[in-house]
Amino acid sequence: MILFSLLEALQAMAANRLRTLLTAMGIMIGVAAVVLMVSIGEGTQKQVTDSIKSMGANMLVVRSGSHSHGGVRGGAGGVQSLTEQDAHAIALLPGALLAAPMVQSGVQVVYGPNNWGTTAIGTTADYLQIRNWELASGRDFSDSEMQSGMRVAMIGQDVASELFGRDDPVGRMMRIQQSPFRIIGLLSIKGQSLDGRSQDDAILVPLRTAQRQLFGSRFQGSVSFIMVQAVDDAAMTPLQRNIGLLLRQRHHLADKADDDFSVTNMAEVTETASQITGMLSILLGAIASISLFVGGIGIMNIMIVSVTERTREIGIRMALGARRSDIMLQFLMESVIITVAGGVVGIFAGIGLSLLASEMFGIWAVITPMPIVLAFFVSMAVGVFFGLYPARKAALMRPIDALRYQG
């Protein structure tokens, strides 16, 4: 019986090819939109999670903060109130694993005829550990290089490709501003940060080298950031508070004075970011679902027309012994075939569009099997749901009325 209805449905659909095609297209577009939007949503979410992972785990960032002076308040980073010694002190707090002091500034780097504007970060060897950043080749700063502030650098992948193309940069000399530096390490690819900038467009130099030789006059022994890694997630909040207390004491701030630093809990930042992208995914999915819904209404519309057109046929079938369930199955089968066919084509169209979007527009689209399987079953459900009313309408006709119908 099922097989027979299937064949009959295909026959009826073949008799109205254009109509069937257009109706299926409505579903196809809906399903394609769902697949596309969900994959973009997932892609964005993955991008954010990757950025979060690349940032380093359980991280707190201490910034030298605004400084009040006679009622005039500078912005964050307006003064360099933090020192390398602050970082050492923070590293000794309970719950703290590592603390890396940092200074950073824009610099011009030169190798042969090539030059490139990038960010130089002066820091310690702990920085790479906190950022969970590995070397692609070469080595880390040695203790003596750190202590004496030697002119050595580790460079990011973007800088390497700008200056050296495909050549191995390790061991070569380049100039930062006016000074020659030896490249001792090449960093691995880190990708985009949360704000969309490439983290690979940077060079690392020993903290002391940066302070004395690169941005000497601006930072007299002070640092702009301290990156702190907590031992685990639970230690984050107490550590954040303890850093505050410690720094107020070290900076000799009066009870009523504002902090001259700020402590940012990166876990909170990332949580907010993933909440926003989660919302984005839901929103995109919801918008796409509307088009699937509209496609479903198209199915219902066409099926109602089809039932009316074939009233007499329904009467004949009933006279020949068809039960209500037989008639119902016949029309349901038609709507389900249309939606499933449209759904399958839509899935492929959606995958194609996702690939195209990531290829052409750099949108991150991640195709996972879950939404595809879901889209298939949803399109089937759409067929049943929107086919049910027309099919019922057909099945509940009285045979004499149906037979008498002049179509």
Add this chain to the structure above:
Amino acid sequence: MNAVVTLHGLYKDYETDAGPVPALRYLDLSIEAGEFVAIMGPSGSGKSTLMNLLGCLDVATSGEYLLNGRDVGGLSQNELAEVRSSVIGFVFQGFNLLPRASLATNVALPLVYQRVERRARRERAAAILQQVGLGDRLDSLPPRISGGQQQRVAIARALVTNPRLILADEPTGNLDSVTGREIMTLFQRINRDSGISIILVTHDLNVAHYATRLVYLVDGTIQYDGAVAEFHEPAPELP
């Protein structure tokens, strides 16, 4: 008890805005197995209503209808469908074939609703089409054959389930007289050879002469019930 159809006080009215209008008034009728009965009567006499009731396409307002010994009053739509499927074969004035299905598929359609398996359906349809002289046209489509041939296909479709009763509603109405005679001869042959009862609605006394018994309805009551040969059609009443 060999009656195929037994009616006791069958009454049917239709709801209209002006109140119920009676179409059949307390009909008593019995048709034996193997009978060939023509039902005649002027328009509005209740012929069509009677056919719909006999075919279990509609239910009576009151009265009793025994079909093949079974009271069909109060049956559900599904039970009525089953009765139609197993006991009755229909032949319509307009043939009512499915235009996009082959002759074999059309003939086999009632067997689908009896859940007969595909190959058996096809074999049975081929055998019946052979009987009505269309054994070589199994895969033709209805619009490609003549009206007389289409009506033969419709008769084959009515026969395919081996029914006790065939209901034919103006089966020659859309045919020329030569083809009409062929179709009526076919009905006669079926009636004689297989003993299936046939009830025929017509307005043409020439067609009714192929039957053996005639029931003449006026205003929802039976005015004549007897041999066709002895019936003289009354002149139409002038208003």
